[in-house]
Amino acid sequence: xxxxxxxxxxxxWLEQHLPDLEEKSVENSVVAADLADRLLSVLSPEDQxxxxxxxxxxxxxxxxxxxxxxxxxxxxxxxxxARKKIREAxxxxxxxxxxxxxx
Amino acid sequence: MNDKHITELLDNTxxxxxxxxxxxxxxxxxHVCEPCRDAFAAAQLSAVMLKxxxxxxxxxxxxxxxxxxxxxxxxxxxxxVPALWRLWKSARTLVSSMALTTAALGALSxxxxxxxxxxxxxxxxxxxxxxxxxxxxxxNDDQLTYEQVLNxxxxxxxxx
Numbered sequence: 001x002x003x004x005x006x007x008x009x010x011x012x013w014l015e016q017h018l019p020d021l022e023e024k025s026v027e028n029s030v031v032a033a034d035l036a037d038r039l040l041s042v043l044s045p046e047d048q049x050x051x052x053x054x055x056x057x058x059x060x061x062x063x064x065x066x067x068x069x070x071x072x073x074x075x076x077x078x079x080x081x082a083r084k085k086i087r088e089a090x091x092x093x094x095x096x097x098x099x100x101x102x103x
Numbered sequence: 104m105n106d107k108h109i110t111e112l113l114d115n116t117x118x119x120x121x122x123x124x125x126x127x128x129x130x131x132x133x134h135v136c137e138p139c140r141d142a143f144a145a146a147q148l149s150a151v152m153l154k155x156x157x158x159x160x161x162x163x164x165x166x167x168x169x170x171x172x173x174x175x176x177x178x179x180x181x182x183x184v185p186a187l188w189r190l191w192k193s194a195r196t197l198v199s200s201m202a203l204t205t206a207a208l209g210a211l212s213x214x215x216x217x218x219x220x221x222x223x224x225x226x227x228x229x230x231x232x233x234x235x236x237x238x239x240x241x242x243n244d245d246q247l248t249y250e251q252v253l254n255x256x257x258x259x260x261x262x263x
Contacts, residue, residue, distance in 0.1 A: 017148060029155045036156035039149070055117040055150060056157025083149075084114040090145035 001038060001089060003096045010035045014097055039089050047082035054079050109139045118150040 003011060013031045040048045049068065053059040054075075061079075065072045109132050112125060121129070133140040181189075191198075 014148075017151070029159065032152045032155035033159035036149075036152035039152065040156070052153065052157055055119075056153040058117075058119065080114050083117075083146075084110075086149045086153075087110075087113060087142060087145045090149045091141050094141065094145055094148070 001042070001093055003093065003100050005038070006035070006093075010038075011097075014093070015101070039086050039093075042085055042089055043082050047078050047085070050075055050078040051082035051086065055083065109133070109136070110142050113142060113146045118146055 003014075006014065009031045013035065040051070043051065046068075050064055053064045053067070054061070059067075061072050061075050064070070064075045064079075068075070070078070109129055112121075112129060116125075129139075129143055133143045
């Protein structure tokens with residue numbers, strides 16, 4: 001995913017949050033959620049489920065394991081893999097955005 | 104701490120669950136290592152977005168709204184029917200079965216009382232003076248005349 005794939009609102013949101021990450025005020029939650037959907041689309045539905053429950057809903061590994069019927073180690077592996085993929089996708093997006101902004 | 108350690112730490116645990124010392128460790132390393140700084144920034148943004156995504160309210164589909172409105176209208180229509188009629192509709196089976204049971208019980212009690220009357224009539228017949236009681240002077244001695252006694256004896260003898 002690159003900056004050109006983003007909508008105007010998503011692009012603006014990313015631009016606002018790039019310079020100062022210490023201030024994490026989210027003016028437009030809908031835009032953030034939409035952008036999250038775009039990033040999550042690179043994951044399998046199972047990985048999305050694990051990541052949203054753990055990182056989004058603050059569920060424990062045990063709770064996710066009970067809810068999904070997976071083993072705890074499977075939940076950990078899925079969450080680790082999903083978190084890594086999302087972070088890397090976000091890094092690429094941020095890099096591409098910085099390039100555009102520096103021009 | 105090298106780059107791999109930081110990214111592993113970032114990917115292993117949600118940012119919100121990291122301890123203060125772990126966060127401090129990450130920050131201090133990210134301060135001197137550019138790739139790790141980018142990784143940390145990306146992890147922070149991802150965490151914010153995922154939280155927003157989890158809190159986002161999903162809009163119901165138009166079909167869901169249609170179904171809810173149809174059910175609501177149906178409920179409204181049901182409520183406009185008089186309460187007594189609705190009560191009758193729900194309880195008519197029970198009331199019918201109770202009426203049938205009462206009728207059956209009435210018929211049964213009538214049938215049971217009928218033989219008792221017959222017995223009383225038979226008892227009255229049995230209480231009439233018999234030949235033996237007349238002969239042996241039981242019960243109604245005072246009420247019979249001498250001729251009645253003789254008649255009873257001789258009529259019985261002639262019959263034999």
